[in-house]
Amino acid sequence: MTETSRRTSIGAQRNLQSRDAILDAATAIITEAGLAGFSIEAVARRARAGKPTIYRWWPSKGALLLAIYELQKPDLRMPDTGKLEEDIFLFLKGLINHWRNSPAGAIYRSIVAEAQSNPDSALAIGNYMTDRYEWIGAILKHHQQRGDLADWIDTDIAGEQIASFAVARLIMDRLERPDEDLRQAARQFAKGLRTQ
């Protein structure tokens, strides 16, 4: 190993440590103090990092909050049971339970609040959600290939319809409503509202 590459490697390792320290500090602050106590300055102080270091990786409060949010969901998948209606139901139920039973719901709500007055954070959550809609859409494409999702469906828009239902439940504080609602919504998404 040359002197240069060793130095780079130590630098890279320090960077990773610093990144982790920032994410840990940000998670602790948002959990303990909520959005009102959350600022890049407070995170920098707690992580013993410089504000420019934080901004280098996350250009807005919203972007940093989304990074923490992502860390909260190690194992959330779009189900792929092969039955369209069931997959939509399981996805809605899984996401809503995740929001109810982990700090993820509160963190996501903070991101939404922040994004309503901070254009950089609005851009961050808008881009993030576009990715999520496409991610749901990719699973729906499997159904399209199997022939149980209609050919003319725009799978990204379908992803947006399904995710928007869950997001609205979260931000309107309606997560506690019965699972039967989610089953009915899944059926209505799959079969459509009109008389066949």
Place this chain on the structure above:
Amino acid sequence: MTETSRRTSIGAQRNLQSRDAILDAATAIITEAGLAGFSIEAVARRARAGKPTIYRWWPSKGALLLAIYELQKPDLRMPDTGKLEEDIFLFLKGLINHWRNSPAGAIYRSIVAEAQSNPDSALAIGNYMTDRYEWIGAILKHHQQRGDLADWIDTDIAGEQIASFAVARLIMDRLERPDEDLRQAARQFAKGLRTQ
């Protein structure tokens, strides 16, 4: 007219004047200063009213903001053309244009932001949205009576699906996306995602 009834009537009139002054002041403040500058105290000062007077009518910041929001939409109806898919499309387009072209969008975004950390405001917007879902649902019931909306549909949940799509567009700052998206979403809501 007795002395008592005259006094009551003057009192009632003063109440209405005071109510209007409060709503005007609240509208001016949220439009000029946004949520960061909006407080019951600031509204009271500008309207020359007491804070208890405001709280008597609107128990939370969210409730007062919802009252202003409602004043912004004098003529927004759920369309009833008789064609289900077209009605859903026109509703989505009308609501999104209304949010884009009046202060209503910014005010609604402030209410959402406020509701993420203030439980009283969360309750206010949750109740308000439940009413809106039922209001859309009532129009969908006409379609059910005519036979073009399936019998097994829960019209309130259908209202929630449609409204949630629009609300998510607003809060993710995606109102500028093309109308074609809304037409596609309306078709997918009406016909369903699955192969018929």
